[in-house]
Amino acid sequence: MKPRSLAATTLSLALAAVLAPNVNAQSAQAIPGYTMSHKMLAKAPYTLADLESLKKTLLITDEDVRYLRMSKAILVDQTEAILDVWYGFVASTPELVVYFKNNKTGAPDAAYLGAVRKRFGQWIADTADANYDQDWLDYQYEIGLRHTTPRKNKTDRADSVPLVNFRYLSALTIPVTTTLKPFLAKKGASAADVEKMHAAWVKSVLMQTILWSHPYVREGQF
């Protein structure tokens, strides 16, 4: 790192500390299309009470929330390595990479993949935070909308396919959490804690994909 860029980084960090005590939120502001807590977001069609019922069915307890939060310090500074594995899986699975296809070239759209990747990194931190408030709920609905017609591609101005098929959303719970497990184990947590963090992640990701599915589901059947 060059001296000038180091100085700029130091200044930027200092400003961040002054302007925003929540470093997550501060860094997230730099991510295009990351609109958690934005006032313009639509209110989710499911309530916090619906979420509590869903959590109960998924056996998500306060202990799971504690283990999700424990995972944050372990995962956040491995974010790029985790994303490399997840993107490697998508890239090597034709059924998945097609959702990033550039309609003009027929090839995966690098700019689109890159834009989504930044939000995907933030999603790791947000999943670990497990702050299940109205802002979080509204943003889950927004994420669902962005996978479906007519909202897909709009956030990143991509020229790509108009829909991610429903069946792959909840299915991705498995590769995402299976490949996460070794990263959970890399910072010296006990095997029992790794198991519990992993189980909490499986529940949380499955819950989120169910919430994201709302726009796909027929009226009144969610």
Added chain:
Amino acid sequence: MKPRSLAATTLSLALAAVLAPNVNAQSAQAIPGYTMSHKMLAKAPYTLADLESLKKTLLITDEDVRYLRMSKAILVDQTEAILDVWYGFVASTPELVVYFKNNKTGAPDAAYLGAVRKRFGQWIADTADANYDQDWLDYQYEIGLRHTTPRKNKTDRADSVPLVNFRYLSALTIPVTTTLKPFLAKKGASAADVEKMHAAWVKSVLMQTILWSHPYVREGQF
């Protein structure tokens, strides 16, 4: 057990051995509404090729199929005890037991619960068999239809609510597989094999609930 009933059972088992080498299929014939392989079933709207893609996304490999099949001998003679746990969970969760409500009495419908329970027991064996052929695929679609309007309640002639809400189908993957794990461990399998059987069950149940979700999903978005 009385002598006469023991003799009748022995005769029945002997006949079963003569008439049907597949004891599963033989016993399944006695379950009302269990229509795997029936000719009258609609063809599933997803293909075996779609299933292969879904399996790939869910990381379901031949090893998972082997571990599912290993689980069969362990689970089948614990079927009633497993169903007791699952039914206990449903009964103690108002959000779930409502789907078995008798519209006239407002209370859970014991006959309806009992009829579903028999097929649920068979489902344990079928999930462990992991025979992913066209008959199996068509029956997954049939199961989905039975959770949605207008097919819900018809199989068991129940007078109950017209729909199981979408959001609970995939969510039930967690309680079903979490409570299954101790049963997988009860017959002396190694801890590593129990883990692998459990992981295979999580993948399989999630895959099935995704297939069951088809009738809920808007045209062309599955």
